[in-house]
Amino acid sequence: MPIKAFLFDLDGVIVDTAIYHYQAWKRLANELGFDISEEFNEQLKGVSRTDSLDLILAHGNLTLPDEEKAQLATQKNEWYLELVSRMSSDDILPGVAQFFSQVRKANLQTALGSVSKNAPLILERIGMIDVFDAIIDGNKISKGKPDPEVFTKGAAELGVQPDECVVFEDAVAGVEAGKRGGMFVVGLGSPDVLAQADLVAPSLQDLTVDEVLAKSGR
Structure with a gap:
């Protein structure tokens, strides 16, 4: 089947709000009497707020x-919203605008697939709310990644089949979600970390749409 749609995670793909999440979670952990490191924070990428809190409480040996x-x-x-409310188009990651320009020229549909309930706010702040044909965020799903719901709902809203989609993800949980959803997955980051992805690149800046379509073999 030919590829008809590209589905994008938000954090780490379009913008990098990981530092804001980390600062807010670290502040919370400190108020509870313990600390979390940046290394520990890697486990929280792509994970829902509720599941992230459970991981943090377990790390601090707390049951609440x-x-x-x-x-x-x-x-x-x-606390997180206080930080992201200051975001602007300057926070869009390098290469994103150029890549989306290629996507439009290729007549591909686009969807956002983020577990963040704040995704629409962030898109508004950076001026990309109108770029996506569908937006699936934490308000529209009942299961977080690595469950594929956020991506399968995106495909359904676009009216395409999973095997007609390419997912762009920077997190292990997100890559697994895309694969479980039956989609071709592009991992953005380290090949060692995102080994399950079908194609890995450092960022969207290092890819072209033609390359992705060719690699997908569809």
């Missing part, structure tokens, strides 16, 4: 009731 966990997740999000 659901009501308190919900309050903590809300507090973390408020």
Whole structure:
């Protein structure tokens, strides 16, 4: 089947808000009496807010009731929003604008597939809210990555089949989600970390649409 759509994760692909997530989670952990490192934070990439909190609490050997966990997740999000509210088009990663220009020229549909409930806000801040034909975020899914729901819903909203899609991801959980969804997956980052991806490049700046279509073999 020919490729008809490109599906993109947000964090680490279009923008890099990982540092803001890390700063907010670190602040939360510190207030709970322990710390998290940047190395530990790598485990949280592509993971939902609730699941990230569970990993952090386990790291700190804490068990809390659901009501308190919900309050903590809300507090973390408020700190995170304070940081991302300052974002602008200057925060778009290098090569993204050029790559999307090629996507449009190739008449490919686009969807965002992010577990972040703040994805629309970020897209508005960076001026890319109208770039996507479909936006699937944490408000539209019930299962986080590595479950493929965020991408299969994106394909469904675009009216295409999974094997007609290419997913662009920077996280292990996201790569697994794309593969489980039956899609060709481009990993953006380290080949050692994203070994499950069908094609790996450092970033969108290092790819062309023609190259991706050729490598997908579809």
